[in-house]
Amino acid sequence: MTDFFQLFFSGLATGSIYALAALGFTLLWQASGTINFAQGEFVMLPAFMMLGFMSAGCPLLLSFVASCVLSVVVLGWLFKRGVVDPLFKYGMMPIVVATIGLSIAMRNAVRAGYSAEPQPFPNLFPDQVYDLFGVTVSATDIGTFAFAIALVLVTQAFLNKTVTGRAMQAVAQNTESASVLGINVPRMIFYTFAINALLAAAAAILVTPTYLAKFDMGGSLGNKAFFAAIIGGFNNSRGALLGGLIVGVCENLAAAYISPAYKDAVALIIFMVVILFKPQGLLGKKVERKV
Amino acid sequence: MKKLGFLLGLAGLAALILVPGMLKSHGIYLFTYWLIYVIATMGLNLTVGYAGQKSLGHAAFFGIGAYTVAVMMQAGFSFWLGLPMAALGCFAVGLVLGFPALRVQTIYLAFATLGFNTAVWLVMRNEEWLTGGTFGINNIARPKALGVDFDGNLNYYYLVLGIAVVLALVLWGLLRSPWGKAFTALRDNPIRAESLGIDIRSYTLLSFAIGAAYAGVAGGLFGSLVQFIDPAPFTVDGSIMMYLMVVVGGSGYFLGPLLGAAVGVILPEWLRFAQAWYLFVFGTAVVMLMIWLPDGLLSLPDVLRAKRLSRQASADRAAAAQQHSAQGAKA
Numbered sequence: 001m002t003d004f005f006q007l008f009f010s011g012l013a014t015g016s017i018y019a020l021a022a023l024g025f026t027l028l029w030q031a032s033g034t035i036n037f038a039q040g041e042f043v044m045l046p047a048f049m050m051l052g053f054m055s056a057g058c059p060l061l062l063s064f065v066a067s068c069v070l071s072v073v074v075l076g077w078l079f080k081r082g083v084v085d086p087l088f089k090y091g092m093m094p095i096v097v098a099t100i101g102l103s104i105a106m107r108n109a110v111r112a113g114y115s116a117e118p119q120p121f122p123n124l125f126p127d128q129v130y131d132l133f134g135v136t137v138s139a140t141d142i143g144t145f146a147f148a149i150a151l152v153l154v155t156q157a158f159l160n161k162t163v164t165g166r167a168m169q170a171v172a173q174n175t176e177s178a179s180v181l182g183i184n185v186p187r188m189i190f191y192t193f194a195i196n197a198l199l200a201a202a203a204a205i206l207v208t209p210t211y212l213a214k215f216d217m218g219g220s221l222g223n224k225a226f227f228a229a230i231i232g233g234f235n236n237s238r239g240a241l242l243g244g245l246i247v248g249v250c251e252n253l254a255a256a257y258i259s260p261a262y263k264d265a266v267a268l269i270i271f272m273v274v275i276l277f278k279p280q281g282l283l284g285k286k287v288e289r290k291v
Numbered sequence: 292m293k294k295l296g297f298l299l300g301l302a303g304l305a306a307l308i309l310v311p312g313m314l315k316s317h318g319i320y321l322f323t324y325w326l327i328y329v330i331a332t333m334g335l336n337l338t339v340g341y342a343g344q345k346s347l348g349h350a351a352f353f354g355i356g357a358y359t360v361a362v363m364m365q366a367g368f369s370f371w372l373g374l375p376m377a378a379l380g381c382f383a384v385g386l387v388l389g390f391p392a393l394r395v396q397t398i399y400l401a402f403a404t405l406g407f408n409t410a411v412w413l414v415m416r417n418e419e420w421l422t423g424g425t426f427g428i429n430n431i432a433r434p435k436a437l438g439v440d441f442d443g444n445l446n447y448y449y450l451v452l453g454i455a456v457v458l459a460l461v462l463w464g465l466l467r468s469p470w471g472k473a474f475t476a477l478r479d480n481p482i483r484a485e486s487l488g489i490d491i492r493s494y495t496l497l498s499f500a501i502g503a504a505y506a507g508v509a510g511g512l513f514g515s516l517v518q519f520i521d522p523a524p525f526t527v528d529g530s531i532m533m534y535l536m537v538v539v540g541g542s543g544y545f546l547g548p549l550l551g552a553a554v555g556v557i558l559p560e561w562l563r564f565a566q567a568w569y570l571f572v573f574g575t576a577v578v579m580l581m582i583w584l585p586d587g588l589l590s591l592p593d594v595l596r597a598k599r600l601s602r603q604a605s606a607d608r609a610a611a612a613q614q615h616s617a618q619g620a621k622a
Contacts, residue, residue: 035398037531086582092345092397094585097538098578100531105574112567223409223527230402261417268406272391275403279395 005135007252013141015248016148020203021225022232022240023152024196029234030172031192034084035096038103039200040222044215046071046201047208048110051119060122068201075197080190103218111215118212124205144206151202152241155195159237168192220264227267231274233284242282246270304456311448319444323516325556326451327509332536332548333462334505339534340542341466342498343478344392348404349533351411352381352503354525356510358415361428361520370434370515377511378504385503389496408527415522427521431514451512458505463545465501474498478543539580541587550588554580 021039028034036042046067053063083102087094125143129136159165170178171188179185203221211217228247232239247267255263274281311319335349359380360373391403415422422428433442434450441447465471473494476484485491514520532555540551558576562569584590 029398035401083578083582087585090585093538093542094581096401097535098581100535101574101577101581103574105571105578108568108570108574112571219528223405226402227406230399234398262413265410265413268409271406272403275391275395275399279399 002135003256004253006137007256008249009135009137009145010141011249011252012245013144013148013248014252015228015245016145016152016241017203017207017244018221018224018228018248019152019241019244020148020199020206021221022228022244023155023237024199025225026229026234026237026240027172027192028196029229030237031168031189032084032088033092033095034088035092035099036196037096037099037222038106038218039225040218040220041103041106042071042075042197042200042218043203043207043221044110044213044218045075045106046204047121047213047217048114048119049201050205050208051114051121051213054122060124064201064205067204068198071197071201072194075200076194077190079197080193084193103222107215107218114215116215118214121208121213123209140209148202148206149241151199155199156237164188164191224267227271230281231267231271233281236281236283239281239283307452308449311445316444319448320516321557321560323444323448323451325552326448326455327513327516328533328536328552328556329548330451330455330458330512331506331509332533332540332552333459334502334509335533336502336537336540336542336544336548337462337465337474337505338498338502339537340544340547341471341478342474342494344389344495344498345397345401346388346404346499346502347401347527347530347534348388348406348408348411349502349506350525350527350529351408352385352506353510353513353529353533354411354415354522355381355384356507357514357520357525358422358428358510359507360511361431361514362421364431365428370432370511371436374508374511377507379507381503381507381510382500385500386496388503389499392495392499393492405527405530408525408530412522412526415525422522425521427519428514429519431518431520433515433518447516451516454508454512458508462505466545470494470497475543535577539577539587541589544587544589547587547589554588 021043024042025036025039028036049067049070050060050063053066054060058066079102083098084095087098123140124147125140128139130139130142131137157165159169167178167183168188168191170181170183171185172192175185178188207221208217211221224247225244228243229240230243231246232241232243247270250270251263251266254266278284311322314322331349331353334352335346338344338346338349356377359377360370363373363376364370388404388407392400395403416424418424419426433440433447435441439446441450466474473484473489476487476489477491477494477498481491513524536551536555537547538551539554540547540549554577559569559573562572565572580588584594586593
C-alpha cells in the first residue's frame with residue numbers, strides 16, 4: 001500500500017506539470033482558437049534559455065526571471081504577431097500546420113545550435129526525502145506539486161477576480177460583444193499569449209531537472225498536455241488541472257502495476273473513454289452545433 | 292482550358308516516365324519514395340480536404356498496410372495477395388476509426404485519431420511475436436509478376452507509378468461522381484447535407500475507410516521499397532507530417548498531394564546543404580509558406596486571380612470616380 005501512495009504522490013507532481021502546459025493550451029484555444037502544436041517546444045525553449053543565462057553566470061532564479069521575460073517576448077508577442085495574427089482568419093488548418101512547422105524549426109534550431117545531447121539542469125528544490133506515515137516523498141515532488149498548483153490557482157484567481165482577467169474571459173466567450181463593450185480585444189488576446197508563455201517557462205523549470213534539457217523533450221510533454229486538456233474539458237480552465245493530475249497519476253500507477261511498455265497508452269485510453277462518453281470533457285460545457 | 296489541362300497532365304506523366312530513367316539510383320529511390328507518399332496523401336486529401344474530417348492518424352494506416360504485406364510475405368504468401376489485403380484491412384480499420392468522427396468533430400477528432408495512431412504504434416513496438424518490435428522485419432522482397440522482376444529500382448519505380456496512376460484515376464472518378472459531391476457537402480455544411488437526404492453517417496465512415504485504403508496500399512509499397520520496416524515511420528509524427536503535406540500542397544485540390552508530398556519528401560533532401568540546420572530551415576519554410584499561402588501551394592493561381600480582379604475593380608472604380616467628378620465640374 002505504501003508503494004501505491006508513493007507512486008500516487010510522484011504522479012501528482014508530474015501531473016501538475018502537465019496541468020501547467022495544458023492550462024496554457026486551453027487558454028490559447030479559448031481566446032484565439034489557436035491549437036498550438038508547438039506547446040511542448042514552448043516548454044523546451046525556456047529550459048534552454050535558462051541554461052544559456054546560467055552559463056553566462058546568472059544564478060538559477062535570476063535566469064528563470066530573465067527567461068520568463070524573454071519567453072513573453074518571443075513565445076508570446078512574436079508568436080502572436082508573426083504566426084497567429086496573419087493566419088487567424090483562415091480557420092484552423094493553416095495555424096495547425098504553421099505551429100507544426102514551428103515545432104520542427106524550434107526543435108532543430110536547438111539541436112543544431114546548442115546540443116543534441118541531454119543537458120543536466122540544477123534542481124530548484126533541495127535533494128531530500130521525507131517520511132510521511134511510512135510513505136517516502138521527495139522534496140522535489142512536494143515542491144513541484146505546490147509550485148505548479150499555486151501557479152494554476154493564481155492564474156484562476158487572476159481570470160476570475162481581476163477586471164483584466166474577466167475581460168479576457170469575455171473575449172474568450174464572445175469576441176464581438178466584448179469589443180462592443182469597449183474591451184481592447186487584441187490586447188486581451190496578447191495577455192493570453194503572455195500567460196501561456198509564462199506557464200510554459202514555469203513548467204520548464206519544474207520538469208527539466210528530472211527529464212533533462214533535450215531538444216526533443218517537448219514531444220511527449222506536448223502530447224500529454226493536449227490529452228490532459230481534452231480529458232478535463234477544452235473550454236474550461238479548471239479542467240486542465242483535473243486532466244493533468246488524472247493523467248500524471250494514472251500513468252505512474254499503470255507503469256508500475258500493468259506494464260511500463262504501455263505507459264504512454266494510459267493518457268490515450270482515458271482520453272478515448274472520455275471522448276466516447278463525454279466529448280466535452282469532464283468539466284467542459286456542451287457547445288451546440290450551428291447550421 | 293480543359294484541353295490545356297489535359298495536355299499539361301500528359302506532359303507531366305511523360306516527365307514522370309522519362310525523368311527517373313536519367314537519374315542515379317538514389318534519385319530513382321527518392322522519386323519512388325515521393326510517389327508512395329503521394330498515394331498515401333491522396334487518401335488523406337479525400338478524408339481531410341474533400342470530406343473535411345480532421346484526421347491525424349494516417350500514418351497508422353500506412354503502417355498497418357506495411358506490416359500486413361510484410362507479415363503475409365513472411366508467412367509465404369505472395370505480394371500480390373498481400374497488397375489487396377493491406378487495402379482491405381485498412382478499409383475495415385478505417386471504418387471503425389470513422390465512428391468517433393460521428394460523435395466528435397474538428398480538434399477533438401484530430402486528437403482521437405492521433406490517439407489511435409499512438410495505440411497502433413505501441414502495438415507495433417511491443418508485440419514482438421508479430422511485428423519484430425523495434426528490430427522490425429528484415430528482407431522484405433520486391434515482387435515479381437508476368438515474368439517481370441520488379442527487383443531493380445527503376446522497375447519498381449514504374450510499378451509504383453502505374454499503381455499511383457490507377458489510384459489517381461479511381462479517385463478522380465470517385466470525386467466526379469455523386470459520392471464526391473456528397474463528400475464536399477459533408478465538409479461544407481453537414482447539417483444542410485443531411486437535410487438534403489445525404490446519409491452523413493455512411494459518408495463520414497466511407498471517407499475514412501477509402502482514405503485509409505489508399506494509405507494501406509502505399510504502406511505495402513513502402514515496405515517493399517525500403518525492404519525493411521520498423522515502427523519508426525508510423526509514429527504520430529508521421530501522421531502530422533502527412534497532414535502537413537496535404538495542407539501545404541492545398542487541401543481539397545486534386546493535385547495538392549503531388550506538391551505537398553514533394554515538400555515533405557524532396558525538399559528536406561534538397562536542404563541537406565544546410566547540414567545540421569536543414570530541418571530548422573524546413574520548419575521555417577513551412578511556417579513562411581503557410582503565412583504566404585494559407586490555403587496551400589495550389590491556391591496560388593486563385594490568389595493571383597483574386598488580386599488581379601481586385602486591382603481591376605479598384606482601377607474601374609477610380610476611373611468611374613474621375614468621370615463622375617469631371618461631369619460634376621462640367622455641370
